[in-house]
Amino acid sequence: MSNGSKGIIKRTEAMVSERLEGNSSGHDWWHIDRVRRAAIEIARTEKGADMIVVELAALLHDISDWKFNGGDDKAGVGLAREWLISQRLGAGVVRAVCDAIADVTFKGKAVRTKPSSLEGCIVQDADRLDAIGAIGVARAFAYGGSTGRDMYIPGEGPREHPTFEDYRKDRGHTINHFHEKLLLLKDRLNTERGRKIAEGRHGFMLEFLDRFQMEWEGKA
Numbered sequence: 001m002s003n004g005s006k007g008i009i010k011r012t013e014a015m016v017s018e019r020l021e022g023n024s025s026g027h028d029w030w031h032i033d034r035v036r037r038a039a040i041e042i043a044r045t046e047k048g049a050d051m052i053v054v055e056l057a058a059l060l061h062d063i064s065d066w067k068f069n070g071g072d073d074k075a076g077v078g079l080a081r082e083w084l085i086s087q088r089l090g091a092g093v094v095r096a097v098c099d100a101i102a103d104v105t106f107k108g109k110a111v112r113t114k115p116s117s118l119e120g121c122i123v124q125d126a127d128r129l130d131a132i133g134a135i136g137v138a139r140a141f142a143y144g145g146s147t148g149r150d151m152y153i154p155g156e157g158p159r160e161h162p163t164f165e166d167y168r169k170d171r172g173h174t175i176n177h178f179h180e181k182l183l184l185l186k187d188r189l190n191t192e193r194g195r196k197i198a199e200g201r202h203g204f205m206l207e208f209l210d211r212f213q214m215e216w217e218g219k220a
């Protein structure tokens with residue numbers, strides 16, 4: 001990586017970690033850092049991925065999430081674009097990073113969001129891998145708690161969300177979130193490497209849900 005690229009990565013890290021400071025919903029700096037590392041790992045196994053675009057897109061993918069900015073799912077891309085232009089990056093890189101983060105977010109079971117570029121597919125996989133497995137379990141309850149959701153309500157099963165709007169408005173308990181999103185992710189990954197990593201993480205969530213139910217019912 002050139003000195004210029006290292007500089008822009010360092011400055012982007014600093015800007016992002018400052019913006020996300022104090023976020024206890026599972027969208028903290030460490031989420032960004034894990035996604036960045038996973039994205040780089042996946043990118044190494046995908047021919048033709050532009051590493052700088054992957055790393056910048058991973059760093060910038062959550063700077064403004066629709067869940068915390070009043071529901072605007074485009075604001076993050078705008079902020080990322082402003083930032084990259086302020087850093088004097090060329091138009092091609094700016095466009096590639098913005099394209100890569102535009103469709104990363106999950107918008108409900110019925111809304112397919114496959115990014116248009118390889119770099120976008122890689123960052124989406126890395127982001128989704130961080131939503132499953134043991135870390136995924138921890139983040140789901142952190143997010144649920146931070147938004148006042150119940151952990152579980154017996155008898156209230158998962159819901160269908162035909163549109164992004166339905167998904168966005170849902171206030172259901174956190175166990176439902178596993179059925180409405182987290183257990184669906186392994187079949188929505190874009191890369192071979194992503195699918196491989198997802199296997200163990202998916203199995204762990206199934207085990208967790210089984211035990212949760214057994215303990216809830218006093219059977220374990």
Ligand code: ADP
Binds near residue numbers: 026104149173
């Ligand atoms: P994405 O990166 O696809 O946009 P989100 O930002 O929707 O993912 O989710 C970030 C984290 O918050 C994930 O770990 C996710 O499981 C968790 N989360 C999102 N919505 C809920 C919810 N309704 N209940 C519990 N956890 C949630």
Ligand code: NI
Binds near residue numbers: 035
């Ligand atoms: Ni994310």
